[in-house]
Amino acid sequence: MIPMTITEKIMALNSGRDKVVPGQLVWVDVHSIMTMDYLGEQCFKQFRSLGVNEVFDKERVICVSDHLVPPPNEQFATMLNRWRQIVKEHEIAYFYDLGRQGIAHQIMVEQGHVLPGKVSIGTDSHANTYGAVGAVGNAIGVTDAAVAMATGKCWFRVPESVKFVIKGTWQPYVMAKDLSLHIMGMMHWNGHLIYKTLEFTGEAIEALDMAGRMTLCNMTVDLGAKNGIVAPDAVTQAYLSGVAKGDWEMIASDPDAHYDAVYEVDVTNVGPTVALPDKLDDTVPVEKVVGRKFNKAFVGTCTNGRVEDFAVMAEILEGKQIHRDVNMIVVPASQAVYLEALKRGYLQTLVEAGAAIDTPSCAACAGIHTGVAGDGDIVLSAGNRNMKGRMGSKNAQIYLTSPAVVAASAIRGEITDPRETGTY
Amino acid sequence: MAKITGKCWVASDYVMAYDIIIQRFWTSPIDKAENAKWVMAGVAEEFNRENGFVEGGFTFIVAAHNFAGGGKSIEHVVAGLMGAGIQAVFANSFSRLQFRNAINYGLPFITCRDLAKGCQTGDELEWDTESGTVLNLRTGEAFHSVPVAPFVADVAAEGGLMNFIRNKIADGSIHELH
Ligand code: SF4
Numbered sequence: 001m002i003p004m005t006i007t008e009k010i011m012a013l014n015s016g017r018d019k020v021v022p023g024q025l026v027w028v029d030v031h032s033i034m035t036m037d038y039l040g041e042q043c044f045k046q047f048r049s050l051g052v053n054e055v056f057d058k059e060r061v062i063c064v065s066d067h068l069v070p071p072p073n074e075q076f077a078t079m080l081n082r083w084r085q086i087v088k089e090h091e092i093a094y095f096y097d098l099g100r101q102g103i104a105h106q107i108m109v110e111q112g113h114v115l116p117g118k119v120s121i122g123t124d125s126h127a128n129t130y131g132a133v134g135a136v137g138n139a140i141g142v143t144d145a146a147v148a149m150a151t152g153k154c155w156f157r158v159p160e161s162v163k164f165v166i167k168g169t170w171q172p173y174v175m176a177k178d179l180s181l182h183i184m185g186m187m188h189w190n191g192h193l194i195y196k197t198l199e200f201t202g203e204a205i206e207a208l209d210m211a212g213r214m215t216l217c218n219m220t221v222d223l224g225a226k227n228g229i230v231a232p233d234a235v236t237q238a239y240l241s242g243v244a245k246g247d248w249e250m251i252a253s254d255p256d257a258h259y260d261a262v263y264e265v266d267v268t269n270v271g272p273t274v275a276l277p278d279k280l281d282d283t284v285p286v287e288k289v290v291g292r293k294f295n296k297a298f299v300g301t302c303t304n305g306r307v308e309d310f311a312v313m314a315e316i317l318e319g320k321q322i323h324r325d326v327n328m329i330v331v332p333a334s335q336a337v338y339l340e341a342l343k344r345g346y347l348q349t350l351v352e353a354g355a356a357i358d359t360p361s362c363a364a365c366a367g368i369h370t371g372v373a374g375d376g377d378i379v380l381s382a383g384n385r386n387m388k389g390r391m392g393s394k395n396a397q398i399y400l401t402s403p404a405v406v407a408a409s410a411i412r413g414e415i416t417d418p419r420e421t422g423t424y
Numbered sequence: 425m426a427k428i429t430g431k432c433w434v435a436s437d438y439v440m441a442y443d444i445i446i447q448r449f450w451t452s453p454i455d456k457a458e459n460a461k462w463v464m465a466g467v468a469e470e471f472n473r474e475n476g477f478v479e480g481g482f483t484f485i486v487a488a489h490n491f492a493g494g495g496k497s498i499e500h501v502v503a504g505l506m507g508a509g510i511q512a513v514f515a516n517s518f519s520r521l522q523f524r525n526a527i528n529y530g531l532p533f534i535t536c537r538d539l540a541k542g543c544q545t546g547d548e549l550e551w552d553t554e555s556g557t558v559l560n561l562r563t564g565e566a567f568h569s570v571p572v573a574p575f576v577a578d579v580a581a582e583g584g585l586m587n588f589i590r591n592k593i594a595d596g597s598i599h600e601l602h
């Protein structure tokens with residue numbers, strides 16, 4: 001047998017082959033397909049135009065309302081009504097609509113719709129998040145979704161793999177987001193990662209909880225990569241037990257598998273990190289930007305809207321007040337996250353500190369609703385994208401960073417190193 | 425249809441998908457003619473008006489690195505380019521999301537390393553679809569691109585993935601997809 005990486009093995013296994021090689025185009029069986037409110041209607045329409053009436057498996061086409069809920073205007077309310085109708089017509093088993101909603105990628109992982117050793121796809125770019133459980137997770141367009149809904153299959157170009165070995169120990173208030181931004185700054189948009197699979201390994205990855213793995217895999221798309229993946233281990237098994245919808249396989253790369261490149265990062269030396277406005281790969285250690293003023297703080301999204309993120313924020317903001325010049329919006333990534341953060345008291349701490357909590361959705365992340373940026377706003381965000389206009393106005397600036405940095409900075413109204421707030 | 429001739433538009437590195445189709449149109453219906461009207465509006469000031477890019481009358485785009493990147497999966501990008509008359513895009517590298525969309529719609533996205541260095545906007549190019557050779561008719565210089573893969577050619581020949589699948593459903597060969 002030729003040695004293979006985890007991604008090659010998953011592609012081979014799910015396409016009925018003994019082996020695959022990078023560059024090969026193969027049709028792969030998909031385990032689950034996600035689509036959501038603003039593209040879903042088009043997916044079903046395309047699907048119907050194939051001359052098929054029933055999806056390949058009603059339990060494996062997952063529908064979510066996340067970008068447009070709750071609808072901020074009449075146009076979106078009407079779109080959502082059509083969306084609900086079409087989901088109902090197709091007797092979709094799992095429909096996470098307002099009331100049971102969440103950001104699709106969070107839902108797919110937390111509800112066990114993505115599994116180790118399988119391939120799952122979604123009509124949104126951050127479907128890479130699914131790599132956190134050892135699945136190949138990929139974003140696809142409406143056409144691919146329609147074909148997959150009909151056939152249960154999707155074509156793929158087998159990607160080349162790049163390995164990131166993450167060593168060392170995580171320092172206090174350093175989060176997976178900081179590592180993502182660090183890698184972003186290290187690799188730049190130099191093209192080395194375009195279309196590649198990024199495989200994260202090493203002791204610091206083994207030490208990472210599922211929330212951190214999701215953050216890390218989530219942002220691989222923003223590096224231009226095809227997908228990111230963490231091999232399943234005991235953390236994965238514990239996370240999936242009781243929620244997994246289906247059986248799975250523990251798959252790992254062969255020790256002598258081929259990688260296009262191997263990079264090593266010692267996380268001991270990674271501190272809180274910030275991406276400067278407009279460019280994701282323009283990242284600096286927080287020390288370099290300490291003292292810069294901002295007026296809006298945003299924590300949520302498929303990157304950093306999880307219980308673990310709110311735990312760190314609550315720890316920092318406990319008994320403190322958010323600066324009067326800062327408006328902070330916090331949006332849990334799903335109803336399950338919302339409920340858990342409520343039960344643990346994190347949201348109470350955040351509200352007492354002066355944060356506004358909103359119902360789970362993509363919120364201002366894509367500039368659609370709930371706290372969009374206006375002219376002159378300077379936003380400190382724990383989201384994933386900061387190009388001009390992303391959160392609304394083109395005349396706003398967006399800094400990206402971790403929930404810990406956002407929380408600590410909100411107290412002072414200027415960018416602050418969370419490792420220092422204890423003494424403040 | 426072995427040879428296609430037409431005018432090219434030369435792009436810089438990192439022409440982003442969200443600039444090819446600007447935010448205002450992300451939720452509009454996918455429609456080649458409609459999407460073409462404002463295609464490229466965010467890429468250059470001269471295209472930021474109705475039919476700004478279409479009126480250029482381009483057949484090819486010659487780009488450099490990471491064409492249509494930035495992580496947006498919207499199909500309006502490829503639909504808009506096709507609606508504007510584009511028949512192939514040559515670049516050093518492409519974003520994977522739009523590479524997929526392009527193959528699915530039957531618009532060849534072709535890897536060709538040095539073409540950008542040997543072309544200016546407005547040059548007439550002649551592309552031999554079978555051999556992959558691209559000839560710049562102004563300078564006489566020839567470039568070699570990666571030939572189109574058989575699966576990609578099959579999909580394009582049937583007018584895109586939807587038709588390709590429809591035909592396979594109709595003739596019962598859908599289960600043979602491999
Ligand atoms: S939270 Fe933001 S990045 Fe994530 S799916 Fe929603 S809009 Fe996209």
